[in-house]
Amino acid sequence: MSQLEHGFRKTLTSLLVATSLLVVGCQQDESAQGKQAEKTPEAEKVAQTVEPVQTKAEIKPETVFDQATTALFKARPMNASMYGVSQEMAGGYYQDKLPDFSPESEAALRETLRIHTKTLQELKSDTAQGEENRKVVADLTRYYSGEPDFDIGYIDLWMGHTPFIVSQINGPAIDVPNLLQNNHPIKTEQNAKDYLARLSQFGDFINSVNIKVKADAEKGWVPPKVIVKGALNFLNGFVKAKPEQHALVNNLRDKLAKLELPQEKKDSMVAEAVKLTADTVYPAYKTLAATMEGLMEQAREESGIWAQPEGAKFYRDAVRQLGDTNLTPEEVHQIGLDEVERITTEMDAILKSEGYEEGSVGERMAALNEEERFIYEDSAEGRQKLLDYLNEKLDEINQVMQTQFATIPPYDVEIRRIPVERQDGAPGGQYTPPPLDGSEPGIYWINLRDMKANAKFDLKTLTYHEANPGHHWQIALNMAQESLPMLRRIAPYNAYVEGWALYSELVAWEMGMYKDDPYGDLGRLKAELFRAVRLVVDTGLHHKKWTREEAIDYMESTTGTAHSDVVSEIERYMVWPGQALGYKLGMLNIVNQRAKAKEALGEKFDIKEFHDLVLLGGAVPMAVLNEKIAKWVESKK
16 A cells, blocks of 8 residues: 555545445435426426336336437437437437427426436346446436426536536536537538538527526526626627627638538538527527526525525535535535645645745745746747647656556547637636547647646646546546446546546556656645645535635635636536535545555555456446445455
8 A cells, every 4th residue: 555545544534434435326215316306297298208118027227228318318419419429319310409408398308317217226137237237327317317306407418417507617508509619510511501500599599598597596596696797708708709700600611611512602601600690699698698687686695505495405415416425514524624634734745845935835836826937928829838738748648558557548639728718617627528439539628718827837637637547538438338328438427537537646646747746746736635625615615604705715725726716616616516526535435445455455456457447337326336346356355
């Protein structure tokens, strides 16, 4: 066991004493998982997506897997485009369709998924793998159906039940145009026609979002004032450019230029896109902006989800789903404080060894952020140099991945800047997966809004987290497992996915990527500290009733992160309650499981085999992962 693993003992002990991290997922109370909301008139739409089941003997779990997958992709055709799924899987041709987020459609989708969850809970499979698939897919359909007692918000294929359908960071009004630009293929004339067909539907699509916003507001669910302001910044900025220069038009124009079509046909399509943008897209977004402006007076000053109607109950479910834990918010808060203490002690030692002795760790890290040697120039040239540096670091780690990993994903990854029009509300980095056929790469996005938020000593760690061996490596390997049900290949288990990405930063350190680079190692520890602080501020906001300003002050003073970055982070947690918990809770569990396996197996422990075991079964609840590791240890003995 490494010295670093010993360093986790204090936190792990408190975690395990408090309660088990491993009980969520397939071990949740089945009566709670199977709970169905009261039938509504809207639920009649369920009959369109659920095939009748007469007896248990007449249906196989695999049939239900397929039905649930079709229900999701039929409701989310832009996600079907992102993954490039078959028409059969998506319930028909989807490349010319946009989603419907009206209360009626959302209710129908969630009721459909609840039925599938209940059906899967009552079935059994004949094989161990089949039984694992059944349990995991039943857990996924529960995740996607959302908290049964709340019909607010919407279902996101990554975040699950998201409380606010319009915010500054995500939601259909942001995500759909982003997916249209980056994931709608334009390689044929038909692709281009489908693109125009989707543009023509923006009126109905945004109107459905508008109706859902108003329906939720009638129930008292309105984002905090600062979030409404952030959403308005995006919505108003989205329609600021002249229609002929809008990103949606430029995207079509640039991709048509690469097709072998008559120029007059290309010009005609671009002209149609300009007209649709001016006459359909812009009016729809202006109407939605007017709705959000009208909610400003109703919006709350309070920052946490607790201030919403029965918000504390919603948060408890978010902690269970996104933190993959039955720990109470209070217990999670204390784990965060313990981890902050451990990590800052390690950072203090490095800072002193480099001659930085005055002030708190946060103050000294903030001072480093001001040193010119660590900051790229705030210019187009400076941003390009930063992107070149990221690609260099990615190439370097790719050369040594085989020292700890046996299986290589079949998909490429590219590094791109988050588009200017959505950078203000976006996180510092994020990842989007490739389509199943590999025709496009996975994308590691970096936010270059504020160059001081991208100090050079932070960049290696962000790259390891978002690309390899982090999100891209894990998600690409997951997608490549063709023997798994589709929902398992794209499973978004937050504690597993984000826990793995944070664990990957540690693995990069163990692979020697920070050798003779004390400042880079400070960046790594700062990133880990950031995730520990997330446990504190997420529970602080949503459980302990902290204000936005209290959370900002704590994160900024503790980590020394640039103020602009901290503000966007705290506002992100305000609209994604519980999501910030997955990183540290997931990492702690993986590190603990590895330490236990090493201790049990001694020289028989093989790190490559361990990593294959964790990765090749796909993202799963921690309960399933830990059971698999325990069985592997016994088989190795």
